[in-house]
Amino acid sequence: MFIGVKTKILLTVLAIVLLFTIFSFYYFPAQQGKTLLTNYKSEVQNQAKTIALGASIALSEQNFKGLKTAMDFVKENEELKFVSLIQKDTVWNDGHTDFSIEENILSSFPENHSHQTDIATNDSIIVMKAPFSTDIMNGEIMLGVSTDSINVRKRKIRFTALLISTAIFLVGMLIGLWLSRNISHPVLALRKAAKRVGEGDLTSEVKSSSKDEIGELAIAFNNMVKDIKKLSDLTLHQEKEKQQLLASQNEALEKQVEERTSELRKSLEKLQSAQAQLVQAEKMASLGELTAGIAHEIQNPLNFVNNFSDLNTELLDELQEELQKGNTEDVQQLIKDLRENETKIVFHGKRADTIVKNMLQHSRSNSSGIKEETDINALVDEYLRLAYHGQRAKNKSFNAILKTDYDESIGKINILSQDIGRVVLNLLTNAFYIVNEKKEMNISQYDPTISVSTKRKDNFVEIRISDNGNGIPEKIVDKIFQPFFTTKPTGQGTGLGLSLSYDIIVKGHGGNLSVNTKEGEGTDFIIQLPYKS
Amino acid sequence: MKKFVLPFLFFISICSYSQNSPLTVIGNNNGVPEQLSMVALKSVMNGNQAKWSNGQKVVIALMKLTTDAGKSICSKIYGKTAAEITKHWLMVSMKGAIDAPVFFNTAADLQNFVVKTSGAIGVFSGSVTTSSAKTVLIDGKNTF
Numbered sequence: 201m202f203i204g205v206k207t208k209i210l211l212t213v214l215a216i217v218l219l220f221t222i223f224s225f226y227y228f229p230a231q232q233g234k235t236l237l238t239n240y241k242s243e244v245q246n247q248a249k250t251i252a253l254g255a256s257i258a259l260s261e262q263n264f265k266g267l268k269t270a271m272d273f274v275k276e277n278e279e280l281k282f283v284s285l286i287q288k289d290t291v292w293n294d295g296h297t298d299f300s301i302e303e304n305i306l307s308s309f310p311e312n313h314s315h316q317t318d319i320a321t322n323d324s325i326i327v328m329k330a331p332f333s334t335d336i337m338n339g340e341i342m343l344g345v346s347t348d349s350i351n352v353r354k355r356k357i358r359f360t361a362l363l364i365s366t367a368i369f370l371v372g373m374l375i376g377l378w379l380s381r382n383i384s385h386p387v388l389a390l391r392k393a394a395k396r397v398g399e400g401d402l403t404s405e406v407k408s409s410s411k412d413e414i415g416e417l418a419i420a421f422n423n424m425v426k427d428i429k430k431l432s433d434l435t436l437h438q439e440k441e442k443q444q445l446l447a448s449q450n451e452a453l454e455k456q457v458e459e460r461t462s463e464l465r466k467s468l469e470k471l472q473s474a475q476a477q478l479v480q481a482e483k484m485a486s487l488g489e490l491t492a493g494i495a496h497e498i499q500n501p502l503n504f505v506n507n508f509s510d511l512n513t514e515l516l517d518e519l520q521e522e523l524q525k526g527n528t529e530d531v532q533q534l535i536k537d538l539r540e541n542e543t544k545i546v547f548h549g550k551r552a553d554t555i556v557k558n559m560l561q562h563s564r565s566n567s568s569g570i571k572e573e574t575d576i577n578a579l580v581d582e583y584l585r586l587a588y589h590g591q592r593a594k595n596k597s598f599n600a601i602l603k604t605d606y607d608e609s610i611g612k613i614n615i616l617s618q619d620i621g622r623v624v625l626n627l628l629t630n631a632f633y634i635v636n637e638k639k640e641m642n643i644s645q646y647d648p649t650i651s652v653s654t655k656r657k658d659n660f661v662e663i664r665i666s667d668n669g670n671g672i673p674e675k676i677v678d679k680i681f682q683p684f685f686t687t688k689p690t691g692q693g694t695g696l697g698l699s700l701s702y703d704i705i706v707k708g709h710g711g712n713l714s715v716n717t718k719e720g721e722g723t724d725f726i727i728q729l730p731y732k733s
Numbered sequence: 734m735k736k737f738v739l740p741f742l743f744f745i746s747i748c749s750y751s752q753n754s755p756l757t758v759i760g761n762n763n764g765v766p767e768q769l770s771m772v773a774l775k776s777v778m779n780g781n782q783a784k785w786s787n788g789q790k791v792v793i794a795l796m797k798l799t800t801d802a803g804k805s806i807c808s809k810i811y812g813k814t815a816a817e818i819t820k821h822w823l824m825v826s827m828k829g830a831i832d833a834p835v836f837f838n839t840a841a842d843l844q845n846f847v848v849k850t851s852g853a854i855g856v857f858s859g860s861v862t863t864s865s866a867k868t869v870l871i872d873g874k875n876t877f
Contacts, residue, residue, distance in 0.1 A: 259819060262799075262819065264834070267826075267833075268826060287820060306820055335799070
C-alpha cells in the first residue's frame with residue numbers, strides 16, 4: 201500500500217497531537233483531581249488534627265470554651281458536613297481478661313446530624329479522624345467535609361483541559377498541515393521533476409525557496425539534472441559521431457564485401473570449373489578403365505574375324521589353285537571350310553557388334569538422367585569383366601580369382617545404370633589395384649581374390665565388392681569419401697572416385713555406401729540401393 | 734504488716750479528706766440569688782438553668798476537677814467522676830445553649846472571676862476573701 205509523504209507527516213502529527221490531547225484531556229485532569237483531593241484530604245486532616253490538639257489542651261485545662269473555639273475553627277467551612285467529638289472508653293469484661301473499645305459520639309455539629317463512628321470517605325464526603333488523649337478521657341475528632349467543591353474544581357479543570365486539548369488539537373493539526381505542506385510539496389515537486397527526467401525531459405527544474413535540507417536537495421537535484429543534460433548532450437554527440445563513423449565503416453565494409461564477393465564468385469567459378477575438369481578427368485580415367493575392358497572384349501572377336509579372314513584368304517588361294525587343277529572335290533571341301541569360317545566371322549562380328557551396342561545402350565540410356573529398370577546382376581557382372589580385362593590390359597601378368605554370388609531374386613531395379621556402373625567399376629578398379637599391389641609385395645601363398653555378390657534385403661538391394669588386399673589403415677578410413685583424398689601415387693588417382701561414388705549412391709539414389717575394412721586382411725565396400733527407388 | 738497498713742490508712746484518710754473538703758458557694762451580685770437549695774444548686778451546676786430570675790445568664794465557675802476542691806465538687810454536687818462530668822459538659826456545651834463551666838486552679842482566681850462576671854456562681858473550698866461577692870447559702874448553710 202502506497203502512503204505518501206504528506207499522509208505520513210499528517211499521520212505522525214496527528215498521533216503526536218492525539219497523545220498530547222489524551223494527556224491534557226484525561227491524564228492531566230485526573231492527576232490534577234488526585235492532587236486536589238490529596239491536598240484537600242491533607243487539609244481536612246490538618247484541621248482535624250488542629251481541633252484534636254485544641255480539644256486535648258481544652259480538656260486537659262478543662263477549658264470548654266477553648267474546645268468550643270477549636271470546634272468553631274471549622275464550623276465556618278462551607279463544605280463542613282459534620283465535626284464530631286468521639287470518646288473512646290476501654291471496656292473490660294467481667295474477669296478483666298479482655299477489653300473492647302467503645303466509641304461514643306459526645307457531641308456533633310450540626311447538632312441534628314447523625315452518623316456512625318465508622319463512616320468512611322467516599323465520593324461525596326471526605327472523613328478524617330485525629331485522636332487526642334488527656335488524663336480525663338481519650339477520643340478523637342471526626343471531621344466530615346463535602347467533596348462538592350472538589351468536584352466543582354474537578355469539573356473546571358476538566359473543562360479547562362477540554363479547552364486546552366481542543367486548542368492543542370487544532371494548533372497541532374494546523375502545524376501538521378503546515379509541515380506537510382512545507383515538506384511534502386517540495387518532495388512531490390522533486391518526485392514530479394525526477395519522473396520527467398526519467399521520461400527524458402532534462403529541462404525539468406525544481407523551484408524551492410525553503411532554506412533547509414529539502415531546499416539543498418532541490419538545488420542538488422537541479423545541478424544533477426544539468427550535469428546529466430551535459431553528459432547526455434555529450435553522449436548524443438559522441439553517439440552521432442560513432443554512428444557517422446559506423447556508417448562510413450559500413451560503407452567501406454560493404455565495398456570490401458562486394459569486392460570480396462566478386463573475388464569469391466570468380467574463385468568459385470574457377471573452382472567449379474576446376475572441379476568440373478577434375479570430374480571430367482575422373483570420368484576420363486573411368487573411361488580409360490572402361491575402354492581397356494571394351495577394347496579387350498572387342499579385340500577377342502576381332503581376332504577371330506581377322507584370323508578367319510586371313511584363313512579364308514589362304515583358302516581362297518587354295519580354291520583358285522584347285523579350280524585351275526579342276527579338283528572338284530577339294531574345291532567343294534574348300535568352299536565348305538570357307539562357309540564355316542564365314543559363319544564364325546559373322547558370329548564373332550555380331551558378338552563385337554553386340555558389345556558395342558550394349559555399351560552404346562548404357563551410354564544412351566543414362567544420358568537423359570532418368571532412372572530405368574535395370575538387371576543389376578547383369579550390370580555388375582558386365583562391369584566386373586570390363587574392370588578385370590581393363591586391369592589385365594594394363595598388366596598382362598595380372599591374374600585374380602573372381603568369385604561371384606548373384607541373388608537371382610532381385611530382378612530389375614530402378615537406377616541410373618551408367619552412374620551405378622561407374623560406381624561398380626570404380627570400386628572394382630580400386631579392388632584390383634589393391635590386390636595387385638599386395639601381390640607385387642611377393643607375399644607367399646597369396647592369391648588375389650575379388651568377390652562380388654548381390655543380395656536382396658527387405659527394402660533394399662545390397663551389392664558387396666570385397667577384396668583380400670591390405671585393407672585401409674584405420675586413421676584414414678574416415679577420409680576416403682572426402683573429395684581429392686587418395687592414397688595412390690601422384691598422377692594415378694584424382695581422389696574423386698569414392699567421393700563421386702558416394703554422391704551417386706547417397707544423393708542420386710537415396711542409398712548408402714559403406715566400408716568394412718581390416719588392415720592386412722581386406723576390404724568390403726557395401727552398396728545399398730532402395731528396392732523401389 | 735504495720736509498715737504497709739499505716740501508710741495506706743493515712744493515704745485513705747487524706748483522700749477522704751480531700752473529697753470531703755467543705756465547699757463554699759459565692760455568687761455575683763447581679764442575678765445570683767442569696768440562697769439556693771442543694772437540689773437547685775445541682776440543677777444549676779448541671780446546666781439545667783440558663784438564666785437567673787432577672788434574666789442574667791448563668792455562668793458557672795468551678796475549681797478544676799483535678800484539685801482537692803474539684804474532687805469534692807465531683808462527689809458532693811455531681812456525684813460523678815471528673816471524666817463523667819467532662820463528658821456531660823462536653824455534650825451540653827457543644828449544643829451551644831449553655832456555656833460550660835469555667836474552671837480555676839485557685840480559689841482566689843475563682844472569687845475574682847465571680848466578682849467580675851455578672852450572673853456568675855462559683856464553688857470552691859476555703860474562705861471567702863473578697864467582700865464584693867456574696868456567699869450563697871445552700872440549704873441555709875455557708876458551706877456543705
